[in-house]
Amino acid sequence: MxxxxxxxxxxxxxxxxxxxxxxxxxxxxKYFYDEKGDAIFQQIMEMPSYYLTRSEYQIFDTHKKALLQLFGPDCTPFHLVEFGAGDGLKTKVLLQHFIEQKACFRYLPIDISENVLSLLTHDLEMKFPTLEVEPLANDYFEALNILNQREQNERKVILFLGSNIGNFEHEQAIGFLQKMRQHLNPNDLLLIGFDLKKDPAVILEAYNxxxxxxxxxxxxxxxxxxxxxxxxxxxxxxxxxxxxxxxxxxxxxxxxxxxxxxxxxxxxxxxxxxxxxxxxxxxxxxKYSLSTIQHLAEQAGFQVTSNFFDKNKYFVDSVWSVK
Structure with a gap:
């Protein structure tokens, strides 16, 4: 360590x-997230003007049944691997539903912040005592390497939420997604969040x-x-x-x-x-248009399987399969 x-x-x-x-x-x-930065970001997510968290939460709450059907129908086993897990607020909506439906899965949160993972793991143990949780304090791709060496056959479902992909310039985003594709098998899926283009005033208020x-x-x-x-x-x-x-x-x-x-x-x-x-x-x-999202998927070696929107169409969670 x-x-x-x-x-x-x-x-x-x-x-x-x-x-x-x-x-x-x-x-x-990426260096914003020391212990104090983690705490400040939790405050940001609770702000009325910061629509991103609420929008994605609403998507998961509305579409959790459809997502489970995509990820692991009929108790098909899978690993739910979350990049940049944070406090797991939105993911807990899925975890609770998957547990209630007796889905056959294990949850693997990945984060560079050991503090965040420690808090999240403790919280999940209290809320979901039957849930298998394996936190990985590591670089995303190094964690996938470890998982690939150990687990050859089970499907991986990667969660990359909160429009974290938006923290990359366009060419960097393509490179990141191409690298992710290299670590995935044909049966794996990626659920990736995108903040959509909208009224500029709404966007600016979220960041100011x-x-x-x-x-x-x-x-x-x-x-x-x-x-x-x-x-x-x-x-x-x-x-x-x-x-x-x-x-x-x-x-x-x-x-x-x-x-x-x-x-x-x-x-x-x-x-x-x-x-x-x-x-x-x-x-x-x-911020993205749907055509740009389609282009990103194709350039990185993925195919868009489904898109899930919040009621305002401020945000989309896009499920991609490996081409």
Whole structure:
């Protein structure tokens, strides 16, 4: 376990150096999720303006019977493998239904946050004592490698929820999905969530809440770097700035330096100069059309089997089979 942590911190350090040395500067949103970041994101999901969680929850509650028929009809055994499990709020809707229907499955949540997995596993043990749970604190594809070496025959159903695919640029998303395809067998399925294009005002409000919770979520990454690498980021000198481009569907979050300043990360032996109003590219949250989703599936070696929508058609959970 210590080795995994060391490698992760080394990767975190090298990613920081690369990102803050680049023009324009950038940081990876995957590092938002330390213990404090996990807690802030739970608050984000509860915000009235953050429609994504509610929309996907509604999809699962409405279509859980149809999903079980796709995943494991007539007690066909399968592994339910969730990428980036988080608190499992939406997935618990499926788990409860599958258990009630005596489905033959095991749940394998994968997350880079050991803290999240520990909390989730304890919660599931209390709520569903008969559920087989095997948490994997690892990189997604390394976890799939481990599973493939051990379990050759049973179907894998991959859950990639919450429009997490939207955190990739388009070409990166295709590359990620192609890599996933390489780890899957012909009988496996992928359920993947996509946030759909909609009224730009609705989208922007979800990423620029008046309570300032999303702002805190972004600034927490600077606090995390201060704590882990001896940094002196002053978060009062950075402004949270989200944008949405309805042509491309890209929602982007930036932290903008409000003055000329130099930030030092002592443990890395590095200093970084920021000009006044220079931005750090923090995150992309891509919004999709159905035609783009179809294109992604085809490019990555999948076939769209079914699409499930919430009542507002804000969100779609798309089930893909391997071509």
């Amino acid at each position: 210590e080795t995994t942590t060391t490698v992760f911190n080394d990767t975190f350090a090298s990613d920081i150096i690369e990102g803050l040395s680049s023009t324009p500067k950038f940081l990876s949103s 809440d008046k309570e300032g919770i999303t702002r805190s979520f972004n600034l927490n990454l600077l606090d995390r770097m201060n704590k882990e690498f001896g940094g002196n980021f002053d978060t009062t000198k950075f402004r949270h700035n989200p944008t949405y481009n309805p042509l491309t569907g890209a929602t982007k979050s930036y932290l903008v330096s409000t003055e000329d300043q130099v930030v030092t990360l002592e443990k890395l032996g590095k200093s970084f100069h920021f000009e006044a109003w220079e931005a750090i590219d923090m995150e992309i949250s891509q």
